[in-house]
Amino acid sequence: MHQNSIKFEDHELKVDFLTLSMHNSTDEKNIQKIASYLFNSFGFNCFLSEGNTRKLSRPLFHDITTKDTTIIRLNYWNRIVIEFPGKSGQKFYQLVRSHQVDWKFFQPAPLGLNRLDLCYDLDKRDSFNLKEFDQFLLDSRRHILDFTRTRNVKLINNSRGLILGINKRSNARYFRVYETLSTIRFELELKKSALEHLQTSFFTSQFNFFESQLTQFYFQYAKLLFPLDNYFGSWLMNFLRKYSQNEHDNKFVTCFI
Structure with a gap:
């Protein structure tokens, strides 16, 4: 796989939050x-x-x-x-x-890229069922506890409904899944320590490398967190079918999982 071929827009990823830091x-x-x-x-x-x-x-x-x-x-x-x-x-x-x-x-x-949030929005089907979505969050929590080393997985109930929070909010990688008006949002919040090796590529406009690294990390990390045998996890399969894994592609991923 050629890293230069992978861009955020190719897989409907978008930046939802960005911060820069200074002395x-x-x-x-x-x-x-x-x-x-x-x-x-x-x-x-x-x-x-x-x-x-x-x-x-x-x-x-x-x-x-x-x-x-x-x-x-x-x-x-x-x-x-x-x-x-x-x-x-x-x-x-x-x-x-x-x-x-x-x-x-x-x-x-001097500037630093201090935080970047990447998200994927899964459109709700006409037959969207809130109980099925809540069950997906429960199943995901069990999946994470059973098959990963992550222990901090919370279901939070607020005015928007249930939110699945993965890792502590202060963690370098904090994942949330929640319902918006028209979509289910899968949101990965990356902080400075998780972006350290990408600082230079961001500020020197090497976006083929920058987006390729983050896109691979996003999807490979999400693959570990969510069961794939239902509608709410099916969006991951498009990426996984298209790209084969090898040691080079997963170098960034394995550093953080």
């Missing part, structure tokens, strides 16, 4: 420069947050006609984090991928 030494003038660049060049509303809470302190640039948002968090766990949530993360990633982002506006502080 805390960045001054207010540089923060204003970054916020101005993101707002004036790409239309991101920019908000400031301070401390370890997620409470917003004030808007830096704001246009009520757009929902694209970035949040700059100062002194957030001893670093500065530039956060692009949800669809804003999708937009910023595509801007980076199409070489539209000029990293010089983020200097002089």
Whole structure:
């Protein structure tokens, strides 16, 4: 298998959250420069947050006609984090991928890719049955406990229904499965330590390598977590049928499982 042939869009993966991190030494003038660049060049509303809470302190640039948002968090766990949530993360990633982002506006502080969420949305069938989905979550939890080393698997009940959480939220790899209005979302949250060997490829636009590595990891990891003998696990089979495994392809995967 040639890694260059695998892209997020080939398998309907999308970025759902992205954060960059910087050293805390960045001054207010540089923060204003970054916020101005993101707002004036790409239309991101920019908000400031301070401390370890997620409470917003004030808007830096704001246009009520757009929902694209970035949040700059100062002194957030001893670093500065530039956060692009949800669809804003999708937009910023595509801007980076199409070489539209000029990293010089983020200097002089060195940048890191601090978090990236990848998700696959499985369309609900017309015959979607909530009880069957809840049973799939229960079966997945049992499957994980029986066949993997992961012990922290929780079923969380909130206003959206049951959510399956795999690993602790602080883990470098945190997987969630939950229901949206029209889909079932399989969401993998990757933090900095899980992205360490991909930092250079991200910031130097080596996206064939970047996306190939993450796509393989996403699907091979998901294969271990979910039973495949039902509709809710069947989406994984398209990838597994298309690509054969070999030692080279799974080098990244086996490092983290």
